[in-house]
Amino acid sequence: MTAGRRPDPPLRPLAAPPAPRRREPVTAVVALGANLGDRAATLAAAVRELDRLPLTDRVVCSSAHESVAVTLDGPDAEAPAYLNAVALVTTRLAPSVLLGFLHAIEERHGRVRRERWGDRTLDLDLVAYGDVVSDDPxxxxxxxxxxxxxxxxxxxxxxxxDAELPGAGRVDALLARLRGAAP
Incomplete structure (x- = not known):
């Protein structure tokens, strides 16, 4: 430093950094299914685990419905029947983070991802996440x-x-079409 020159002031940010943005709650639709083991107990345990997820405020689950297993070629009456339900999960988790939690819950219940259309101890599908549409692989x-x-x-x-499937329409109309009834 030379005589008569002041030292440089310490560097400071021009403004305070922005506070982290708090994600608004979104209703995610999670389909649950199981066709191996104690299906009802597995679905009930999975719903309890969904209810304990971080940043999750509420979980509402349907009753269980039995269905025929479906393969790439269509219904498979020879495979064990599925027990299915749907949970509405009000969460602030990002969709990809929620999916990671769904996979972890499946793994805790013995799910092994070997074949795409195989029998399962537990299957959790993220059906919808608010009105988000994503074709990410x-x-x-x-x-x-x-x-x-x-x-x-x-x-x-x-x-x-009053449910709607983003990009496809009202769930009641979609279901009526599937069942061959007028919407």
């Missing part, structure tokens, strides 16, 4: 086959009579 929402699945639409309609 890691997370496609709404679920690409939700509009074709009675075992998703029926339980969903039970817990939300």
């Amino acid at each position: 890691r997370l496609t929402i709404p679920h690409p086959r939700a509009a074709e699945r009675d075992f998703v639409l029926g339980p969903w309609l039970e817990v939300d009579p």
Whole structure:
């Protein structure tokens, strides 16, 4: 430092950094299914685990509905029947984070991802996340086959009579079409 020159002032930010943005709660639709083991106990345990997720305020679940297993080729009456339900999860978790939690819950219940259409101790699908539409290969929402699945639409309609599947329409109309009735 030379004589007569002041030292440089310490560097300070021009403004305070922005506070982290708090995500608004969104209703996510989660389809639950199981066709191995004690299906009812597994679904009940999974719903309890959904209710304990961080940043999750509320979980409302339909009753359980039994359905025939579905494969790539269609219904498979030889496979063990599924027990299905739908949960509405009010959460502030990002969709990808929620999906990670769903996979962790499946794994805790013995789910092994070997074959795409195989029997399962537990299957949790993120069917919809508010009105978000995403075709990301890691997370496609709404679920690409939700509009074709009675075992998703029926339980969903039970817990939300005004439900809409983003990009496809009202759940009651989709279900009526599937069942061959006029919407």
